[in-house]
Amino acid sequence: MQNYRLTVQYDGTDFAGFQLQPNQPTIQGELERVLAVLAKAPIRIIGAGRTDSGVHAEGQVVSFKTDCLTVPIGRIPAAMNSLLPDTIRVLTAEYAPSDFHARYSALRKTYRYQVYHGPTADVFLRRFALWEQEPFNWAVVEQAASLLVGRHDFAGFASTGSSVRTTTRTMYRVEVDTSQRLKLLRFTADGFLYNMVRSIVGTLLEIGRGSREPESIVEILATCDRSAAGPTAPAVGLVLESVDYA
Amino acid sequence: MQNYRLTVQYDGTDFAGFQLQPNQPTIQGELERVLAVLAKAPIRIIGAGRTDSGVHAEGQVVSFKTDCLTVPIGRIPAAMNSLLPDTIRVLTAEYAPSDFHARYSALRKTYRYQVYHGPTADVFLRRFALWEQEPFNWAVVEQAASLLVGRHDFAGFASTGSSVRTTTRTMYRVEVDTSQRLKLLRFTADGFLYNMVRSIVGTLLEIGRGSREPESIVEILATCDRSAAGPTAPAVGLVLESVDYA
Numbered sequence: 001m002q003n004y005r006l007t008v009q010y011d012g013t014d015f016a017g018f019q020l021q022p023n024q025p026t027i028q029g030e031l032e033r034v035l036a037v038l039a040k041a042p043i044r045i046i047g048a049g050r051t052d053s054g055v056h057a058e059g060q061v062v063s064f065k066t067d068c069l070t071v072p073i074g075r076i077p078a079a080m081n082s083l084l085p086d087t088i089r090v091l092t093a094e095y096a097p098s099d100f101h102a103r104y105s106a107l108r109k110t111y112r113y114q115v116y117h118g119p120t121a122d123v124f125l126r127r128f129a130l131w132e133q134e135p136f137n138w139a140v141v142e143q144a145a146s147l148l149v150g151r152h153d154f155a156g157f158a159s160t161g162s163s164v165r166t167t168t169r170t171m172y173r174v175e176v177d178t179s180q181r182l183k184l185l186r187f188t189a190d191g192f193l194y195n196m197v198r199s200i201v202g203t204l205l206e207i208g209r210g211s212r213e214p215e216s217i218v219e220i221l222a223t224c225d226r227s228a229a230g231p232t233a234p235a236v237g238l239v240l241e242s243v244d245y246a
Numbered sequence: 247m248q249n250y251r252l253t254v255q256y257d258g259t260d261f262a263g264f265q266l267q268p269n270q271p272t273i274q275g276e277l278e279r280v281l282a283v284l285a286k287a288p289i290r291i292i293g294a295g296r297t298d299s300g301v302h303a304e305g306q307v308v309s310f311k312t313d314c315l316t317v318p319i320g321r322i323p324a325a326m327n328s329l330l331p332d333t334i335r336v337l338t339a340e341y342a343p344s345d346f347h348a349r350y351s352a353l354r355k356t357y358r359y360q361v362y363h364g365p366t367a368d369v370f371l372r373r374f375a376l377w378e379q380e381p382f383n384w385a386v387v388e389q390a391a392s393l394l395v396g397r398h399d400f401a402g403f404a405s406t407g408s409s410v411r412t413t414t415r416t417m418y419r420v421e422v423d424t425s426q427r428l429k430l431l432r433f434t435a436d437g438f439l440y441n442m443v444r445s446i447v448g449t450l451l452e453i454g455r456g457s458r459e460p461e462s463i464v465e466i467l468a469t470c471d472r473s474a475a476g477p478t479a480p481a482v483g484l485v486l487e488s489v490d491y492a
Contacts, residue, residue: 009366009368009369009370010369011369011370011372056369056370058370077365077366081366081367086367086369086372087369087372088369089366089367089368089369090366091365091366119323119337120255120323120327120335120336120337121327121332121335122255122335123255123256123257123332123333123334123335124255124257124302124304124374126257126332126333128370
């Protein structure tokens, strides 16, 4: 069967996450519904990252196999977008080698967490950024964030409940971009544990507010103690920015 | 009575405009409802610009007079915001001289029109920008826009139906900012006629798409013929950015 690869953008606010769930609006559910209309056959898709309820994507990657799609490859985005809600857009569609798997072939993913720091919430950013009101020290957040780079056991930043073989991941890059009105925390790793970015951000936010020392990052990585980390930051600010393949 | 001045931000997507209308959600209606709760008395407000249905504001200015408000001035934004929908935020509140009138005291207003130019609509900008898909020449738009600067009779860019003494306005500044992914058309004038910005933008968009000559701006200004101008651009991209007072 022909293998396909899509790049997908979505505003996750009104969805119960990427993954298919009965009787709830999901990204996978919407994409599969629309593909079934176009292919006149059921199609099962694979997403690179199974983003949670309320989490957004700028460059989610999806793969699926079918021989039933007769729409020319260049017209797939427009054909799907005409049937999708305006909160989901297919940006690109291309043929993929038969061994391409959106999830297992991924080498690196980049997640971005968006924070709006100001005295009053911003109406234009309310669906896409966490509003942070407290006095906040971005320099100390940048310093603490740099401690995450490298190969570490990130168990202390993972919610339990997921079954993974190992909790060791390599964080290639952490960037704290405070140059714009919307502050960005960007994480690139070879993989992320369940709730890992949100646990890291929850901890970094406490550091920025001054209620936690930057060095506690080192301690959480060393002890793997989830209870030592900060709370899971809200989904609203999280965006799956891009996925890298070979 | 004490005169007050507020700065207000809103996402106009779900409102029938600023101005009070029976049985429809309006910005004025929401603000007056909340002020009545806090003052325990009805309060009538005045807005600097009566933005239309779907039009947004980053710096709308509102004034009102009352002696019934006991909330300390510094706490008015937070008190109002706790009762307002999250699509409206009061940014600042201050005491104003008794002769201050949000509308009549305004010297200049700045409106911004936001355009997202790309092959596929952007889900994060869908509520706040017009999606422009066609091949587009921003340089020629900038050239045409500069022809609007100065004191002109803008009748050719006004929808009929409003009763104004004169259709002559002074356009102080027109800026075409294409440095970011979101393209901005910014207009500063001593006043705007009904639908003036949207008529100008509709005309400039035709120029950018190549279906109209830049010089037609001069002709529309000279002839005051509305039928010579382009269509009214959609409300989605329009933002009342700021209002200047003496």
